[in-house]
Amino acid sequence: MVDPHNLSRRSFLLGSSAAAGLLAVGPAKAEGAATLLGPSDSWERLRRLTQGRLVRPGETGYDKAALPNNLRYRSVRPAGVVHCNSAQMVAEVLGWCQDYDVPFAIRGGGHSYSGFSSSHDLVIDMREMHTVRYDEESGEVTVGAGALNGQVYDALRRAGRMITHGRCPTVGAAGFLLGGGIGFNMRRLGMGSDALAKAQIVTADGRVRDIGEKQDSDLFWAIRGGAGGNFGVSTEFTLRTVPCDERITVFRIVWRADTLAVAHALFAAADAAPTALGTRISLGGVTSELGRQGRQVPVTLLGQFAGSEQDLRAILAPVVAVAEPDFADVRELGYWEGQDFLAEPGAPALFRERSTFLPAAPDAAFLKKAFGHLQRWPGTGAHGDLFFFQTGGRINEVPSDATAFVHRSSRWLSVVGISWSEDDVARPEIARRAGAWQDEFYAGLGDLGGVGAFQNFPDIALVDWRQRYYGANLDRLMAVKAAVDPNNLFRYAQSI
Known part of the structure; x- marks a missing residue:
């Protein structure tokens, strides 16, 4: 028996x-x-x-x-x-x-x-498994699966090192890495997962495996962008680090006038900039009040530049020639002090986001349509927006099949976001209208040639999510899955 x-x-x-x-x-x-x-x-x-x-x-x-x-x-x-x-x-x-x-x-x-x-x-x-260890001899940092980004930042700050990392200190570092991992360093350092040197994972057979390029190499390939929950329980990650910049220029700049022309000039300037520039361009967020008052949709530039303030201002000169910003906070700081400036608290909220990768910056025609759609925001107690993370650079120098992260030909990652207030919770029709507005906007990103979706931003509304997350790497991912988890024990709503 x-x-x-x-x-x-x-x-x-x-x-x-x-x-x-x-x-x-x-x-x-x-x-x-x-x-x-x-x-x-x-x-x-x-x-x-x-x-x-x-x-x-x-x-x-x-x-x-x-x-x-x-x-x-x-x-x-x-x-x-x-x-x-x-x-x-x-x-x-x-x-x-x-x-x-x-x-x-x-x-x-x-x-x-x-x-x-x-x-x-x-x-x-997993958050008790939050140990972060830096090895001075190898320059590598080992991160427990339960560590939050903020705990990783503290260790790297003490060591004077950096990686590609996000802005929100309460995001889990492991989830960030398993899906790829984006941040303001990615154009010059690559995706967060590109820095993985080795990892530890518990697979369906109960084994704790230490994996890397020479040991369980297919599985190691798969966890670098294959998202979590498909192949086992990841318990530890070791990443290569680089010395952090002594000084960087960080900035938050907002335009509220001539914003259509500003946006067009801003995308052109960012596209032409060196990989030392990392940006997030936001159109919005629009609110019901803004719509009632007929005001223009604001444009916000956030990011960092591994260079001087003077050189940053030279990059942005064509944008400022279109319109002077209404607000500008530009500072030269030490690297980790700069990250404090850029940090996003990430407090609990009601939100929904939908993403796709763009092979080029939005053109003037699309921006005109986007601004029109933003001005038709149906309204919640919070806001809606369209924002873009600048990709390219080192990300695209890595072959698309080198790791499971397949999105290696984009210039921008675009996201349509909506959020609600607590007052909206009792009025589901408001959320439905906002969701319909978001879905229509998201479909329109296809006019830009939008490709795929970001697996770190899982979108339950996607029908073809396997193809959109993993593209040409899906077949190999399925083969790895069959090898390490033949009975499909690791499964969830969007598993491979």
Whole structure:
């Protein structure tokens, strides 16, 4: 007779990416497993297994532990949240989930755009696995799967090093890396995942694997842009770093007049700039009040330049010749002081974002249409916007099949975003109108030749998401998936 414990732990171990926090759906229950302990005893067993690191509804710390960053999913209340502090503990918890046929989600930073870090059953919270170690001899930094960006920044600041990193300190570093990872350094350093030297992952067979270019190289290829939750539970990442700039110029500049012409000039100036420039150009956010008053859609430039303020102003001179900015905060600072200036708190909010990659900057005709659509914003208590992260440079020097991150021919990553206020929650028709406005706007990005979508910004509304996230690399990703997870144990709403 087959022992149900061995069957579930060795053959049917469930898992998901610690970083992306993706919902795993369990397979059929092993015969007899559910009768081993009663429902309450099973949770007490989990509490003992994790040395008291389980919190359940009504217990101290539950509300904070259960809250996702995207408040659209706050009604998804887990039956328990367990705080793991080691890869072995994660393996034991996954075994418990299989024994009792309990679905789960894995949470790093909890910033999943599509709510994949939320579950009605168990949330496995990785944030106690937040160790960040810098090795001075190799220049590499090793990051635990539960580390948040802010903890990585602190370690790199002390070491005087940098990588491609984001702006939000509460985003999970692992989710950032597994999907590719964008930031103001990407044009000169590449995607965040391009810096990975090696990693550690727990696969469906229960093995803790140390992977790299020479060990499990196909799996190592797959985790660099293949997104979380497809191949196993990533528990550690080692990245190559470079010395950080002594000084950079950071800036936030806003135009509120002649903004159509300003936007056209701004995209041209940024496109022609050296890779030392990293930018985010935002059209909006538009509010109901702005629409009623008939004011122009504002244009905001945010970013950093690895050079002097004087040289930055020379780059932007053609834009300023069109119109003087209404607001400009430009500062020369030390590198990490500059990141403090650029940081986005990332507080919990109600939002939805849809992305695509553009092979060229938007032209004058498209910008005219975009401004018109922004001015027709139907309104929520918050705002809608269209923004662009500047890509290209070093990203596009890497072959599209060198890693799983396939989007290697873009110049811009565009995102249509909407958000709600708490007052809108009781008025679902407002959210529906805003969503329809967003979907129409997003479809129009195809006129620019928009290709694909960014797997770090999972979009539950996509029908062809596999192709849009992974493109020509999908077949190889599916082959890796079949090799390391032949029973498809690691699965969720948008798994490979």
